[in-house]
Structures are given as C-alpha cells and as structure tokens.
Amino acid sequence: MNAEPWTPAEFEARLRAVPESRYHDRHPFNLRMHAGELTQEEIRRWILNRFHYQRHIPIKDALILAKLETTELRRMWIRRIQDHDGRRAGEGGIERWLRLGEAAGLDRKVLLSGEGVLPGVRLAVEGYVNLCRLGTPLEAVAASLTELFAPDLMRTRIDAFERHYSWLDAEGLQYFRGRITQGRQDSGEALELVLEWARDRDDQERAVAALAYKCDVLWVLLDAVDRA
Template sequence: MSTAFEDRLRAVAQERYHDRHPFNVRMHQGELTREELRRWIRNRFHYQRHIPVKDALITAKLHTSRLRRMWLRRIQDHDGQADGEGGIERWLRLGEAAGLAPSELLSGEAVLPGVRLAVDGYVNFCRLRGPLEAVAASLTELSAPDIMRTRIEAFERHYPWIDTGGLAYFRTRETQGRQDSGEALGLVLSWARSEEDQERAVAALVFKCDVLWSLLDAVDHADAKEQP
C-alpha cells in the first residue's frame, strides 16, 4: 500500500507540475520577451518571499524538537542566517541581473491580483490545515531539481542578457529541493497510514500544483502594457 501511495504522490508531482504550463514551456524554449521574463520575476518573487512564512506556520504544527529543527532549516534557506544571505536575497539578485531594482520587487506594487490570490490561498492552507496536509502540499519539491536544471540551461542558452551570476537561486535549489522533498516525503509516508489520510495528502499536493499553475496563468494572461 505504501508503495502504491508513494507512486500516486510522485505521479501527481510529475504530471501536474508547472513545468508543463505553457508559460514555463515558452520560457524554457527561449520564447519569452524581456518584459515577459521580468513580469515573471516580479510576480514569482511574491511567492518566494512567502515561502518562509508558510514554513513558519508548518513548523508551529510539528510536535517534536527534531521535526521543528528539520523544518526550521527551510526558513533559514530562504531568509538566510544573516542579512544578504538566503534564497530571497538570491532572487533579488536574479531581478538585478534582469534589470529590476530590489526596491521594485520588495515594494510588491507590480504583483498581479491573481498571483496575490494564489499565494494567499497557499499560505492560508498551511495555516488552517493539519501537519499532514501542509507537509504533503510541499511535495511539489519532488519535481524541483529537474526544472532547476532545465531552467539554468535555458537561461544560459536563450537569455544571455541576464548575467549568469543571477542564476544562483536556481543552482542552490537544485540541491535543496532534493533534500527538502526527501524529508517531506518520509514524513507523509509515515503519517498517512489510513486510506482517508492518503487521500487527504494527495488532494493537498494537487492543490499546491494548482496554486503554482494559477500563478503562471495570471502571469501568462497579463497584458505587458499594464506593467511598469
């Protein structure tokens, strides 16, 4: 049963992951304009800056020191252990490499309404659901290493106007995503013993895939002329 359950989770993470979204497909094929890519960086940053927020909510649900220490590492990965460190800082450097000032990303003024709704929905999901569902929703990380490798190659090949130093976030997440997904998968497999729990875990992962897909829908359908 556990093997079949794991197979279901991996299938959802693979088949519904946002690497299949038309916007990501165009990105990786080198078909985005500069403004489209900058629009994605602006709006994706809104998601990135809320990752440690949702992880803090998940940490508060964990019942042992060992598990809290494990999950706290995720917050440190994104917030850093000091100013100028961490994944959020690396995303700001990506923005700079693409011609976007950090102040523009930090202001959030250009974030699309659909992106705000998607991110709020995910944060509230982690706030209101139990630890099983909150952790299961993070299993989109199972597909993260592959998309990071693809993205690095695409940026280096198709978008030479972006300084390669700005790709540090993608390079770091390739390793972090593998560790994060392995830990989360182990927790979900050990917690979800009943059929009902397994269904809840799969539904949580489907929801998270839909969040990422909805975020890209908003970015893909926005009129570039409305962006600063």
C-alpha cells in the same frame, strides 16, 4: 466501510503521479521560457510576480513549524526558513531571488514593494499560505512535495537561461543552482514524513489532494503572468 489504505509503495506512486501530470513545468509559459521564446519584459514580469511567492515561502514554513510537536521535527523544518531568509543579511534564497531581479534589470526596491504583483498571483499565494495555516500538518507537508520535481526543473531552467537569455547576468542564476540540492533534501524529508503520518486511506487521500492543490497554485500563478 472505509477503503483499505494503499501500501506505502502504492501511496508514494500516487503522490508522485500528481506532479508528473500537473506540475507547472508543463505550463505553456514555462515551455515558452525554456524554449527561449519570452521577451525581456515577460521574463521581468515573471520574476517580479514569482517573487511574491518566494517571499512567502518562509512564512508558510513558519506556520508548518508551529504545528510540529517534537524538537527533532522542528529542528529539521527550521532549516527551510533559514535557507530562504538566510542566517544573516545578504544570504538566503530571498536574497538570491532579489539578485536575479537585479540581473534582469529590476530594482530590488520595486520587488520588495510588491508593486505590480497581479491579483491572480496574490490570490494563489494567499491560498497556499492559508492551506499551511489552517490545514493539518500532514496536508501542509504533503503540499510541499512539488519539490520532488524541482531539481529537474532547475536544471532545465539554468540551461534555458544560459542558452537563450544571455542578456541576463549569469550571477543572477544562483537561486536556481542552490535549489537543485536543497529541493532534493527538502522533498526527501517531507516524503518520509507523509509516508509515515498517513496510515489510513482518508489521510492518504487528503495528502494527495493537498499536493494537487499546491500544483494548482503554481499553475494559476503562471496563468496570471501569462495572460497579463
């Protein structure tokens, strides 16, 4: 006999509980970053490897977009691709991350080449892209709910960089500033969809599992960077 579905409030609480305990803001590497304990080389290594994740965000969003069946949903989701790719050259989150790399002393050609990306990072990112490619729309959208916790992380990160890493040009922090507002909007839209779509217990548990998997992706990525 199938278990009774959680109420919407119970389901949302279970979703939020996943990143509360497993989001990568708790990872030792991020804790050291925010405490000002990383070297310039460690910051650069993180920027380079995290860019491999950043450049795949519009790819995974395009895979999700292809699964959405209505004009309204596609119109809403396509904004995420535009936020990262930009509407024209020189705009968007990927461009802002490249500028972060330049502010830290990295050549954008190196970032774009993918040279130096760690195998563990490649595997983690590939796993997330494959979830969005092969999973249900519910699972793919639920995995994006790590954005619920992104705005607070971005505020902490901005403060840490301004306080501890003054060698990095402050203009390079624009990516983090932009994600405070975008992350709040993205997570609000995604949460509404997940709560609407997951009506039975099996779907609710699949959504929670997908979000937990995404938390694992972000954690494993930092594991690779931290142990390099």
